[in-house]
Amino acid sequence: MLKLQVRDQLMMRNKIRQILWLLCCLPVLTGCIGEDDYANDPKGNFEQLWKIIDEQYCFLDTKGIDWDAVHDEYSKLIIPSMSNDDLFDILSQMLYILKDGHVNLSSASRISYYDAWYQGYPWNYREDILYNYYLGSANSGYRTSAGLKYKIFDNNIGYIRYESFSAGVGDGNLDEVLYYLQICNGLIIDVRDNGGGNLTNSSRIAARFTDKLALTGYIQHKTGPGHNDFSEMEPIYLEPSNSIRWQKKVVILTNRRCYSATNDFVNIMRSLNNDNEDKRIIQLGDQTGGGSGLPFSSELPNGWSVRFSASPHFDKYGKSLEDGIKPDVYVNMDKILEEGIEQGDIESQKKDPLIEKAFEILSE
Numbered sequence: 001m002l003k004l005q006v007r008d009q010l011m012m013r014n015k016i017r018q019i020l021w022l023l024c025c026l027p028v029l030t031g032c033i034g035e036d037d038y039a040n041d042p043k044g045n046f047e048q049l050w051k052i053i054d055e056q057y058c059f060l061d062t063k064g065i066d067w068d069a070v071h072d073e074y075s076k077l078i079i080p081s082m083s084n085d086d087l088f089d090i091l092s093q094m095l096y097i098l099k100d101g102h103v104n105l106s107s108a109s110r111i112s113y114y115d116a117w118y119q120g121y122p123w124n125y126r127e128d129i130l131y132n133y134y135l136g137s138a139n140s141g142y143r144t145s146a147g148l149k150y151k152i153f154d155n156n157i158g159y160i161r162y163e164s165f166s167a168g169v170g171d172g173n174l175d176e177v178l179y180y181l182q183i184c185n186g187l188i189i190d191v192r193d194n195g196g197g198n199l200t201n202s203s204r205i206a207a208r209f210t211d212k213l214a215l216t217g218y219i220q221h222k223t224g225p226g227h228n229d230f231s232e233m234e235p236i237y238l239e240p241s242n243s244i245r246w247q248k249k250v251v252i253l254t255n256r257r258c259y260s261a262t263n264d265f266v267n268i269m270r271s272l273n274n275d276n277e278d279k280r281i282i283q284l285g286d287q288t289g290g291g292s293g294l295p296f297s298s299e300l301p302n303g304w305s306v307r308f309s310a311s312p313h314f315d316k317y318g319k320s321l322e323d324g325i326k327p328d329v330y331v332n333m334d335k336i337l338e339e340g341i342e343q344g345d346i347e348s349q350k351k352d353p354l355i356e357k358a359f360e361i362l363s364e
Contacts, residue, residue: 038301039301040301040302041080042078042079042080042082042087043078043080044301045087045091045300045301045302045304046074046075046078046087046090046091048300048301049091049094049095049105049300049306050067050070050071050074050094052298052306052308053067053095053098053306053308054067054071054225054227055225056222056225056296056298056308056310057098057103057308057309057310058220058222058230058293058309058310058311058312059098059100059293059309059312059322060098060227061227061228062312062320062322063098063099065097065098067227070094070097074090074093074094077090078090084107084302085110088105088107088110088112088304091105091112092105092112095112095114095306096112096114098114098308099114099116099117100114100291100293100308100309100322101113101114101115101117101259101260101289101290101291102260102291102293102295102307102308102309103306103307103308103309104306104307105304105305105306105307106304106305106306106307107303107304108303117256117259117289117290117291117324118255118256118257118259118289121255121256121286122255122256122286122332122333122334122335123255123257123333123334124192124255124256124285124286124331124332124333124334124354125192125193125255125257125333126333126337126352129350129351129352130161130190130352130355132350133350133351133352134151134153134159134352134355135149135151135159135161142161143177143180145169145173145176145177146167146168146169146170146173147162147163147164147167147168147169147201148160148161148162148169148173148174148177149161149162149163150177150180150181152180152181152183152184153359155359155363156183156184156185157184157185157186157187157188157358157359157362157363158181158184158186158187158188159187159188159190159355160177160181160187160188160189160190161190162189162190162191162194162205163193163194164194164195164196164197165194165196165197165198165199165201165202165260165261165262165265166196166197166198166201167197167201168198168201169201169204169205171204171241171243174204174205174208174241174243174244175243175244178208178244178245178246179244181246182244184248185248185249185362185363186248186249186250186251186361186362186363187246187248187249187250187251187362188250188251188252188253188355188358188362189250189251189252189253189269190252190253190355191252191253191254191258191262191265191266192253192254192255192257192258192285192354193255193257193258194257194258194259194262195257195258195259195260195262196259196260196261196262196263196264196291197260197261197262198261199261199264201261202261202262202264202265202268203238203268204241205265206238206265206268206269206272207238207239207240207241207245208241208243208244208245208246209245209246209247209250209269209272209281210238210240210245210272211240211245211247212240213237213238213239213240214237214238214240214271214272215235215236215237215271215316216236216237216238216267216268216271216272216315216316217235217236217267217268217271217313217314217315217316217321218233218234218235218236218313218314218316218318219233219234219236219294219311219312219313219314220232220233220234220311220312220314221234221310221311222310222311230312233314233318236313238268238271238272247280248280249280249281249282249361249362250269250280250281250282251282251283251284251358251361251362252266252269252281252282252283252284253284253285253354253355253358254266254283254284254285254286254287254288254325254327255285255286255288256286256287256288256289256324257289258288258289258324259288259289259290259291260291262288263288263289263290263291263292263321263324263325264292264313264321266283266288266325267313267315267321267325269281269283270283270315270325271315271316279328282328282329282361283325283327283328283329284327284328284329284331284354284357284358284361285327285329285330285331285333285354286327286330286331286332287324287325287326287327288324288325289324290321290322290323290324290325291309291322292309292312292313292314292320292321292322293308293309293310293311293312293313293322294309294310294311294313295307295308295309295310296308296309296310296311309322329357329361331353331354331357333352333353333354336348336353337349337353
């Protein structure tokens with residue numbers, strides 16, 4: 001009983017601190033951006049965008065970006081008579097310097113999007129192999145509950161495929177899935193190509209994999225216009241679900257296209273491991289794409305909206321999660337399949353090397 005009271009007190013204090021920080025930071029995030037009035041012309045829109053990033057973006061110093069030098073370089077490219085398309089291109093190129101998939105500029109017809117966090121890396125996912133060899137057809141090969149596709153393989157390993165954290169998953173859905181999979185010896189959670197979504201779904205699912213209150217990381221909030229004007233690190237805790245929970249081994253499959261809320265989910269799950277014991281939850285595949293900063297939006301004089309990272313996240317050891325999370329076991333699916341082709345191994349082309357490696361780990 002005493003432990004429950006202590007846990008409840010910790011959770012209440014954590015929630016109160018987060019609410020207070022959000023209330024305190026709200027004037028900073030909404031008031032300072034519009035403090036100066038800029039003209040609705042190319043120069044005014046450029047200056048407004050540069051100022052927003054300068055005062056509110058949270059990774060300028062972390063990434064070693066000289067934002068003043070960026071201003072000097074790009075201000076020379078702004079011409080009073082330039083078209084909206086040309087202005088959009090220049091402003092987008094300036095934002096690409098941040099190398100952040102959470103930073104977007106949106107007009108009525110265009111959206112700038114930095115995608116180098118996954119471009120050029122092994123894909124590590126083949127949908128055709130997944131469905132042809134492992135899942136089968138939707139009407140008979142696997143089950144679906146909300147955004148979760150799940151199955152029990154012949155080796156008694158359970159499998160869950162979650163393609164987007166924007167797909168709502170309720171507690172009833174999780175009860176249904178975990179009750180069905182409870183007979184399994186181990187579980188694979190496949191979040192490859194999951195670009196993120198709702199953080200609530202991330203914590204709701206992860207809460208099914210712990211039986212105690214867990215420190216999962218820290219968050220900071222912008223408190224002023226300086227590049228290092230942040231609040232103290234505030235701890236983030238995960239409270240265990242009051243319903244069905246999974247306590248057996250788990251392998252999480254990741255690739256570079258795991259971003260934002262998916263990055264958050266992987267961090268939460270890995271934080272549930274006890275440092276003094278063998279890992280119960282293992283990340284397998286490639287490093288996640290990152291994207292830890294909570295996004296915030298503002299507007300330029302011409303009505304274009306800008307979205308950017310304003311509240312950085314850290315793991316339970318205080319390490320930034322912005323650049324992604326390295327796997328416990330690295331597997332390069334593309335390379336393995338290529339080697340199979342060179343060796344004339346036709347059978348290997350039907351299988352997913354990440355899933356096969358997960359089978360191996362969960363069968364030990």
